[in-house]
Amino acid sequence: VSTGSGSREMFDRRVNEFVTLNALLFDAYYTDDSKVEVQVNPEFDLTEAMRKAAFYGHAIGQLPLALRVNLETVSIHKGDQAFGGGNNNLLIHTDAAGYHGEWLEETFFHESCHISLDGRAAESFEWYDAQANDPGFISTYARDYPDREDVAESCLMYFALRQREERISIDTLATIRETIPNRVV
Numbered sequence: 001v002s003t004g005s006g007s008r009e010m011f012d013r014r015v016n017e018f019v020t021l022n023a024l025l026f027d028a029y030y031t032d033d034s035k036v037e038v039q040v041n042p043e044f045d046l047t048e049a050m051r052k053a054a055f056y057g058h059a060i061g062q063l064p065l066a067l068r069v070n071l072e073t074v075s076i077h078k079g080d081q082a083f084g085g086g087n088n089n090l091l092i093h094t095d096a097a098g099y100h101g102e103w104l105e106e107t108f109f110h111e112s113c114h115i116s117l118d119g120r121a122a123e124s125f126e127w128y129d130a131q132a133n134d135p136g137f138i139s140t141y142a143r144d145y146p147d148r149e150d151v152a153e154s155c156l157m158y159f160a161l162r163q164r165e166e167r168i169s170i171d172t173l174a175t176i177r178e179t180i181p182n183r184v185v
Contacts, residue, residue: 001027002050008039008073011091013081024049028057028074032065041077052076056092059104060112064159067112070119085111085152106156113152122151130182138180150183158184 008023023039024046030036038057040049056074072088084091090111121127131150137143142153157176160168161184168176176184 001029002046003027003037005042008075010039010041010075010077011084011087011089012041012075012077012079013084013091013093014077014079023075024053026050026053026057028053028060030061030068034065034068034071036060036068036071036074038074038076041075043078044076049076052094059108060090062105063108063112067109067116070116071112083107083111085114088115090115109156109159110152113155117151117155122147127151127183130180130185133182134180136179138176138183154180154183 003025005022005024007020008025009018009020010023011017012019021039022042024042024044026038026040026049028036028038036057038053040053042049044052053074053076056076060068060071060074070088071090074090074092076092076094078095079093080095080097081093083093083096090108127150131137131146137146137150137153138157139149139153142150157180161173161176165173
């Protein structure tokens with residue numbers, strides 16, 4: 001639902017800083033009674049901004065509620081920069097290679113873990129204990145940035161095991177269970 005426009009501070013990776021824009025604004029409502037404000041850079045015309053807000057808003061609505069619990073805003077810009085999640089905001093650059101199609105939901109899942117889970121899990125004793133007792137990390141990204149990326153990388157594996165185990169190959173199941181057993185309990 002379009003709510004007009006307004007001044008918003010939005011992070012833009014193209015300049016690698018927060019910028020204040022007269023953003024085109026939309027509210028995305030979900031069936032669980034949650035709402036997210038979608039802020040679209042005015043570099044898009046209104047018709048394209050509405051399409052982007054609807055497209056990404058729908059994809060975000062497919063996330064489990066636990067990953068949207070702290071999500072307040074979505075920022076949409078042009079550009080081929082990485083998506084991001086933090087500060088209760090999901091950052092989208094619409095030309096980002098590899099983040100559309102089959103990778104969009106996985107990318108949103110990962111970034112939403114930063115928004116809704118990092119604060120509860122990433123610095124907890126229980127998480128550090130699970131890391132210490134597991135044989136390794138599920139990805140080189142989690143291994144290289146254990147304090148920043150391990151929760152987001154591991155959570156997707158947890159979700160896959162709990163919700164869609166039948167879609168995972170036997171080899172991948174074995175890798176998950178052998179590598180991060182304490183983090184996917």
